[in-house]
Amino acid sequence: MQQSRFLGFTWQEPPAILPRLMAAMYYARTSAGLSGRIRPPFWVLDYSCRHCGLTRVGTPKSPWRERLPSVAHLYPPGTAYWEDTRSVAGMMEGAWVVFAGGDEAGLRECIPKNQSYARINDPNGLILAKLHAAAVVGSEKGAAGFWEAQGILCSLLQLLRQLAPAAEGEDLTTAPVPTPGSFVKTVDAFLSGRVGGSVSLAEIAKAVHVSPSTLSHRYAAESGRSPLAAFHAMRLEIARALLMQGLKLDAVAGQTGFCDAYHLSKAFSRHFAMSPADYRRRISSGHG
Helix, strand or coil: CCCCEEEEEECCCCCCCCCEEEEEEEEEECCCCCCEECCCHHHHHHEECCCCCCCEECCCCCEECCCCEEEEEECCCCCCCECCCCCCCCCHHHHHHCCCCCCCCCCHHCCCCCCCCCEEECCCCHHHHHHHHHHHHHHHHHHHHHHHHHHHHHHHHHHHHHCCCCCCCCCCCCCCCCCCCCCCHHHHHHCCCCCCCCCCHHHHCCCCCCCCEEHHHHHHHHCCCCEEEEEEEEHHHHHHHHHHHHHCCHHHHHHCCCHHHHHHCCCCHHCCCCHHHHHHHHHHHHCC
């Protein structure tokens, strides 16, 4: 069975920067089933590379619509939506960014009149290429990649203003996921594919064709921490990004391999020195 894979990062830059990229994520994951209400406090651009089931926007009485390939959904802050991926066979693939300052960038003009969000067709993969690029910068450079990823966001916002909203999607030309170069990147690429579950040192070593002892020593020498510590931090980084997107804690736990919301909350609090609830309050107040 294929495991979920995530590439991306969550940035913590000063709220005075507008527009401001806050999170970028590129993923291939298994179906999460029927979600509860998702209501992000920031702008979200959510992109489907493959058919990703159904979505409902606005109220529980709004009609369900298909999440078609090559279509981006642009949600202003506070937009309520639900996702139903129970009908999806195999892996879902897509990307999203969370950002502040969409009003300052003129994105309200992209929302059709009498609608709460925009569906934007991307048959040539132009939006996807920028989403993927921002996620790769975040995955490879972390906090140090903010300004590079911020530049990608600015070009993405300009692109969105040039594209007309659409209801139907077309075939997608996907951007390739880069092949890691260094040993640490090779290990991290394997770990990113296991974020939704668990992994042992022996499994990692087998995947990168070294002994567990060599794996531990070489990875620690290059990164300063153990592979399992890196895996734990990776899961929590994904959890933080999903919380920023507006998902409920139990849904986040399910997507990041924690057995339940309680265990995720304890691990999150130890790692970030604040609870998930405190983190939600902090980002809702605009402090990131």
